[in-house]
Amino acid sequence: MGSVSGGGSMDVPDVEAGSESRASDVECLPRRTYLKSNGGGRPFFNKGQIGTTNNHLINHRIIRTRTDPFVSNPTPHSPTTSVNHVFPILPLPSTLLHPPPPPQHHPHHHHPHPLPPSQPPKHLTFKAFSSPSPIQPLTQDDLKKLAADKAVEYVQSGMVLGLGTGSTAAFVVSKIGELLASGELKDIIGVPTSKRTQEQAALLGIPLSVLDDHPKLDLAIDGADEVDPDLNLVKGRGGALLREKMVEAASDKFVVVVDDSKLVSGLGGSGLAMPVEVVQFCWKYNLIRLQELFKQEGCDAKLRLSDDGKPYVTDNMNYIVDLYFKTAIKDAWAAGKEISAFEGVVEHGLFLDMTTAVIIAGKDGVSVKSK
Template identity: 80%
Template sequence: MAATLSLTPPSSLPLRRRSTRPLLRRTSTTIRSLSSPSPSPPATTLSQDDLKKIAAVKAVEYVRSGMVLGLGTGSTAAFVVAELGALLSSGKLEKIVGVPTSKRTFEQAQSLGIPLSTLDDHPYIDLAIDGADEVDPFLNLVKGRGGALLREKMVEAASDKFVVVADETKLVTGLGGSGLAMPVEVVQFCWKYNLIRLQDLFKEEGCDAKLRLDEGGKPYVTDNSNYIVDLYFKSPIKDAAAAGKEISAFEGVVEHGLFLDMATSVIIAGKNGVDVKDK
């Protein structure tokens, strides 16, 4: 973050927290789905980026002038930030404040003239909008393949509402079911020790744990100077709530990419239109 942002919370600002909820409520959670079909069949097949943009534009409809917004990280979130910048520039939105979840998002939002702050100065966030790597039928998520899982989880946990934008390829029957990475942020000290423990923890799921590398072949370093161990599952995680607790209990683990019972709405764009699922 830029050095000009204050890191001292004003004494006059009370810390408001949304009510604590259990990690999973499979027996009591009600998911409502509203479909919005496309006005007319597209002339050509929509790309994944086209679908992400459609979902992002729909998500920004939740934003109102004067809101404090959590700004997510990743390719889908970038479309959200771009749309917010355009609405501010046109005067359709006013007096919003963004709390970015990564240096990348900070730089994009700053370039678009979006006023920015931090959780220290705005510990209560009206609405967070972010993408997801996986979405299960209960609106639980895998996030963090963009490397910002710690800041994303902090900002989104502080938000009154958390709207997720995704394309239909992100839907899974169980978390870990895509076969792609489920990230775990770990301290650099003895990272291999934790990589082995994480892989052993999920033997039944056929887990393969790998240290994330950057484009130069060196360990990828997060905005918080940590490493990421990516977990690849041959079968979905059997109990995501229990898995999250066990991962968090490992010394040296900073955060994991299981975002459980956090999303209040998920907007999914597909070839037949937009599907909005609400809790």
């Protein structure tokens, strides 16, 4: 038991065993004297002021709990304020006897303890920053669809249309089917250039016909594998070059849709295949002749194969010999005539002087080139 001098002695109980006050959790204020005369000169304390486990009078010192981190401006009766001399002893503030519990942290709510009415709460402002989403570049399919949508603007109700073949033409057929279903287009008749296009158009509900019944078409829309500055084309990498050329040659207008990767300075200049459709009979004989014909251009002729390794067969039961040029064809017109002169050659992929307009989709938008 400790003692206090000055006007008498007193007994101050020690901190109880198991008390929540620990050296790491409390701090001591300067020593203060709390005396009260009982009439006989013997000082005493009211038990209720010191008899709890949170003792605030220990060995002549007043103990306070650690400062609440959320209280920035303590009031005269908050636990962070030192206590002045008092004589005689008055009841201690309830905040000293019973300090407020530590702040409760909830996973979704972090609010500070409310301040007394005289002290307005401080408001914290939070700003959420996020890096701007990078603009995703358009894919090749995105560009093809942009060009296809533009090409369909040429279509009017009541037209007989040539429906092309290939990945770009598939977007055109899909758009036409959509406009027919919505009623924006009416009385359209389509002439497909391949069995694949025929199946797609039928599923979309597009009425179909053939050249035998409609030898004159209003408009044909198709893709292309290469486009030169004069709007001449290489077509047929999809394997439908014969029917494509027949339908598109029978059309009053032929609109081509491509992305800008298909533009070349000269036909054959992409280094990709320029197809020639040949009959199956003695196909190798014609392959050798075609390669010799373009020897100066460094031409390599190959028979097209299917995924199973067997020769690719067209809708017309023919084979395809693909010509790969190391340099562009110098005279496409002369080359086309010489290829067609070979017996057993059905058709070639040079589409010369057939195009009305070319719709080109690129990073800067959609442009139209016409003659």
